Each structure stands twice: as C-alpha cells, then as structure tokens.
Amino acid sequence: MNIRKTRPEELDAVMSIYAHARTFMAEHGNPRQWGATNWPPRPLVEEDICLGRSYVCTEGENILGVFCFLHGEAVDPCYNEIDGEWPGHGPYGVVHRIASSGEKKGVGTKCITWAHDQCGDLRMDTHGDNLPMQSLLRKLGFQYCGIIHVEEDDDPRLAFEWL
Numbered sequence: 001m002n003i004r005k006t007r008p009e010e011l012d013a014v015m016s017i018y019a020h021a022r023t024f025m026a027e028h029g030n031p032r033q034w035g036a037t038n039w040p041p042r043p044l045v046e047e048d049i050c051l052g053r054s055y056v057c058t059e060g061e062n063i064l065g066v067f068c069f070l071h072g073e074a075v076d077p078c079y080n081e082i083d084g085e086w087p088g089h090g091p092y093g094v095v096h097r098i099a100s101s102g103e104k105k106g107v108g109t110k111c112i113t114w115a116h117d118q119c120g121d122l123r124m125d126t127h128g129d130n131l132p133m134q135s136l137l138r139k140l141g142f143q144y145c146g147i148i149h150v151e152e153d154d155d156p157r158l159a160f161e162w163l
Contacts (some may be wrong), residue, residue: 001064001107003114006054012068014045014056021099025130033127037152040097048097056112057100065107067098071119079123079159084146086123088163093119108136116140116162123158125150134158 006014015028022034034040048054057065071093074080079094086092095115100107116122125148126133138144142160150157 001104001110002058003055003111004058005052006049006056008046008049010056010063011042011046011049013063014049014054015042017063017066017099017101018045018097020042022103024102024149028132030127030131032153032155033130039152042130045097055111055114055116057107062103063101064104065100065111066097067111067115068096069115069118070094070096071147076123078150079126082146082159084102084144084159086145086159086161087143088121088123088161091119092121092123092161094123096124101137105136109140112136112140120151120163122162123159124162125159127155137162 018040025031025033026035053068053070055069056063057068070076073091076094093115095112098108098111124137137160140162142162145161146157147156148159
C-alpha cells in the first residue's frame with residue numbers, strides 16, 4: 001500500500017469511500033459521528049484536495065482509503081482548548097476524515113502510521129461511540145488526552161496523541 005496526495009479527478013471515488021464509512025459506522029454503533037450531518041461535505045473534501053491536504057492510500061490504481069493530514073504549529077483550532085492536557089508542546093500533525101473502502105484490512109493503520117512518520121507528534125480525535133477507531137488508536141500507541149469540541153456538531157470528541 002502507498003500513500004500519496006489525492007488527485008482532483010478522484011473526488012467521486014473519495015466521496016464513495018466516505019459514504020461507505022458512514023454506513024460502516026452506523027452499522028457498528030456510531031450513527032451520529034458522520035451520519036447525522038452526511039459528513040464530510042463534498043465542498044470540504046474538494047478544498048482538502050485543492051489545498052494539498054487530502055491523501056489516499058492506494059494499491060495499484062485502487063483507492064483503499066482517504067484522510068486529511070495537517071502539520072505545523074497549532075494547525076487545528078479545535079485542539080487549542082482541551083478538557084485535559086496534550087503531552088506534546090511543539091508542532092504536531094493531525095489526521096481528520098480518515099475512511100477506508102473496506103476492501104482490505106490494515107488501511108487505517110497504514111494511513112495513521114504514515115502520518116506519524118511525517119511529524120513524530122500526531123493528534124487525532126474521535127466520537128465516543130467510535131469504538132473501532134478508539135481501539136486502533138490505542139493499539140498504535142496513542143494516549144487518551146481529554147475532550148475537545150468540533151465545529152460540525154455538539155458531540156464531544158475523545159482526543160488522543162501519539163508522540
């Protein structure tokens with residue numbers, strides 16, 4: 001599996017993966033994280049691609065997963081306030097909107113470890129009902145840091161960091 005930036009002509013394929021992820025989450029006890037708002041919206045995904053922050057996990061020409069990756073100083077304003085504490089205090093990376101096509105195991109691990117390799121300090125958040133993601137983050141070595149709030153809804157998010 002390889003990671004590369006998403007190409008504009010892959011938007012429909014990426015949106016299909018997000019639709020699959022919403023269905024998967026709803027079937028596994030997490031219908032609100034993305035399902036209630038049909039998240040992520042197409043204009044946001046288009047913006048991610050245009051700004052070069054959308055990445056795909058591929059095998060040959062097949063897109064297996066997608067995610068948004070940001071890196072730098074205070075790159076995510078939602079992470080500025082936490083009910084808890086971030087152990088890292090310098091530049092960090094963030095993975096958002098990660099989703100898999102469901103065609104192959106290990107896609108999430110590949111995407112997240114790739115992002116961590118780029119920055120060495122990676123933060124992520126997930127909905128309290130997203131038990132598969134929480135399990136993956138802990139398996140990879142993330143530590144739970146507290147609660148953050150995102151703009152898209154009122155549900156608190158569990159925040160994790162992997163130094």
